Amino acid sequence: MPEHGDTIRLVPKDQDSYDETMAVVEEHGWEEASAGQGATAAWTVPDEDAKVRFIEDGGTAVEYFEVEGPGRAAAAKQLQAKIEMLEPSEFRAHLDQFDDDVDAQRLALFTVATAAPEKSDAKVVKLLVEYLSHEDSLIRRTAMIAMGITRWKDFIPPLEQVRDEDPDEQIRKRAENAIEALSKA
Template identity: 25%
Template sequence: MKNSHIRLVPKESVSRAQVLRMAERACWEHYRTKDAPGGPPFEIIWVNSEQDAVVHWIEDALSQVDYFLVDGPGKSSLVKLIRSELDIHDKDSMVELAYEARGTPRAMRMLRLLGVFCSEGFDPDIFSIFDQALRDPEPIVRREALMSAANAGWGEFLPLMDEIRESDPDKAVREDAGAISDALRRRLEAGRHS
């Protein structure tokens, strides 16, 4: 499934103040701020000066990943601008991060980043990283990989999720695989009909 939006994940921590200054310099028009304690992630939305693209700054406490989501016909110029201002992950840096992520906490952080990063179409190298994580000896890493793979939204995950649903030694992982694969199927089906 190819999304119309692009998610940009900074390599280093970026403060909300830095993002606000960048938006001001770029003359983005503030559209809305969403901040519901205990609710969805904190989000600021701007419209670019040409009124043909939107930029979302999302601070997602659940995934523990802060990122940009850019959408609209004029998104390519906004992506270029953000990349010129901040050091943003690309495929190569994500693959490198995956190979450096040794140990459960680092692997889980990498999977959350990877799940947010995957807004483009299917990528076999990135899929391979998820495939490895879904076979990790630690159930908690497999569960994180399932949730992060759902963010990518690739139909190619379904056979693997079905296999995990049937044969993973951990009951919670099997249950997660079932629920996530069912939700992904519904999402993919809804995308075909929209």
């Protein structure tokens, strides 16, 4: 389970998991809670002393769960028992299934970045770096945004190469911006 500080982040493979989510809520007696900023819905998990927030990121269109509190691992397992979550070992297969659809490929890149663990993973770095040389400049730009989502400084050297060598001036400028953002992360 990818932990981000005191929060577990879970990203469903199927980005339309409403019915499955409601089944978990009903089965385990989760209680509706104040969603708070950025969340679409939230529940307390009384038996586990945890809170689950469902988030639909407006900038990337990625749907995911954040689970907080002392019982977060147990509450996360309740979700995982009903909803298939995207794991790092599945990132390449997830991205490969959308090779022919730019919009779906962009969502897949954002989804992978959101599902990435807090600490840098060399295999994930290598995978995302591959997209920096994609023929479509929109995919290259999306890969840079995805790198920013992870906040991993490992992306700085490949981004420096893009900044110095990409044929598209806009991509070079975006690479510089991404480098600056990751340097401050």
